[in-house]
Amino acid sequence: MEQREKNAKPAAFLLLVPSVTVFISSFCIMVLELVAARLIARHIGSSLYTWTAVIGVVLSGISLGNYLGGRIADMVQTRKILSPLFAISAATCALVVILNNIVGEWTWLWQFSWPARVFVHVFLVFMLPSTILGTISPVVAKMALDSGLPVGRTVGDIYAWGAAGSIAGTFTTGYWLIGAMGTTAIVGMVGSTLLLMAVLYLTPMMKRHTAS
Numbered sequence: 497m498e499q500r501e502k503n504a505k506p507a508a509f510l511l512l513v514p515s516v517t518v519f520i521s522s523f524c525i526m527v528l529e530l531v532a533a534r535l536i537a538r539h540i541g542s543s544l545y546t547w548t549a550v551i552g553v554v555l556s557g558i559s560l561g562n563y564l565g566g567r568i569a570d571m572v573q574t575r576k577i578l579s580p581l582f583a584i585s586a587a588t589c590a591l592v593v594i595l596n597n598i599v600g601e602w603t604w605l606w607q608f609s610w611p612a613r614v615f616v617h618v619f620l621v622f623m624l625p626s627t628i629l630g631t632i633s634p635v636v637a638k639m640a641l642d643s644g645l646p647v648g649r650t651v652g653d654i655y656a657w658g659a660a661g662s663i664a665g666t667f668t669t670g671y672w673l674i675g676a677m678g679t680t681a682i683v684g685m686v687g688s689t690l691l692l693m694a695v696l697y698l699t700p701m702m703k704r705h706t707a708s
Contacts (some may be wrong), residue, residue, distance in 0.1 A: 510640065510643045510645055511640060511645060511649075511650065511653050514636045514637070514639060514640040514650075514653075514654060514657075515653055515654065515657040516657070517578070517632070517636050517693070518632065518633050518636050518637075518654050518657050518658040518661065519657045519658070519660055519661035519664070520661060520689065520693060521582075521585075521629055521632040521633065521636075521658075521661065521690075521693075522633070522657075522658040522659070522660075522661030522662045522665065523661040523662070523664055523665040523668075524585075524589075524629060524665065524686045524689060524690060525554070525558065525626065525629045525630075525662065525665070526661070526662045526663075526664075526665030526666050526669065527665045527668070527669045527673065527682060527685075527686050528554070528589065528592070528622070528625060528626070528629075528683070528686055529550060529551070529554045529622075529626075530665075530666065530669040530670060530674070531669065531673075531674070531679050531682050531683060532550045532554070532618065532621075532622055533546050533547055533550050534674065534679045535592070535593070535596055535621075535679045535680075535683070536550075536596055536600070536617060536618060536621065538600070539596070539599075539600030539617065540600070540613065540614050540617055543614075545610065545611045545614045545615075546614055546618070549614050549615045549617075549618040549619075550618055550622065552615075553615070553618045553619050553622050553623055553626065554622060554626045555626075556623070556626070557622065557623050557624070557625070557626025557627040557629075557630055558626055558627075558629070558630035559630065560627045560630065561626065561627040561628060561629060561630020561631040561632075562630050562631070562633065562634055564627070564630075564631050565581075565630060565631030565632065565633065565634035565635050566634040566638075568581075568631060568634075568635060569634050569635045569637075569638035569639075570638070574635050574636070574638050574639035574642060575639055575697070577635060578632070578635060578636070578639070578693075578697045579694045579695075579697035579698050580694070581628065581631055581632055581635065581694075582632070582690050582691070582693040582694035582697065583690075583691065583694035584628050585625065585628045585629050585632070585690045586687045586688070586690035586691040586694060587687075588624050588625035588628050589625050589683055589686050589687035589690060590683075590684075590687045591624075591625075592621055592622065592625060592683055593680055593683055595620060595621045596621050599617050599620050599621055600617070605617065629690075633654065633658055636654060637650065637651060637654045640653075640654065669682070673685075
């Protein structure tokens with residue numbers, strides 16, 4: 497029993513950084529998803545088509561990102577790739593506002609039916625950041641597993657913390673952020689958070705905490 501307790505403490509400690517990492521990345525994805533409909537409303541309004549497109553595109557991006565992230569995790573050292581992934585995520589979030597304005601002015605989109613135009617607009621603006629953010633969770637899971645942690649517990653904790661981040665992002669955005677900040681400011685906050693994570697994963701302290 498004492499030996500189990502001794503082994504449990506290092507495992508909990510080693511899971512702390514991966515858990516917080518997926519919590520933050522999932523939080524940012526959900527904030528971006530909820531803000532998306534308000535951001536594009538100035539160009540294509542707010543309707544059932546808008547929300548359907550946003551949810552579908554973001555989930556598609558996350559799924560594709562999970563697929564790609566799993567393969568990235570098998571090809572490179574996970575601790576080294578997380579900083580670039582967070583940095584690219586921050587850059588794509590910054591592009592959201594710019595792309596939204598550019599795509600909103602494209603008159604060639606008017607040739608499509610209204611549902612198709614809404615989908616294409618949302619796809620062009622939000623597919624890339626959703627995909628890049630989706631790569632982070634499998635890479636983090638692989639990083640945790642490389643530390644020698646139990647497979648079942650590790651995968652379960654990563655999924656649980658990711659879901660918790662999504663839930664926190666949903667309520668924080670809906671109940672506070674949207675009312676307290678403008679949509680552009682929220683996107684900037686998400687990008688800044690992701691950039692901070694990129695910087696943190698370059699620090700010696702983070703390297704020690706994620707060492708296998």
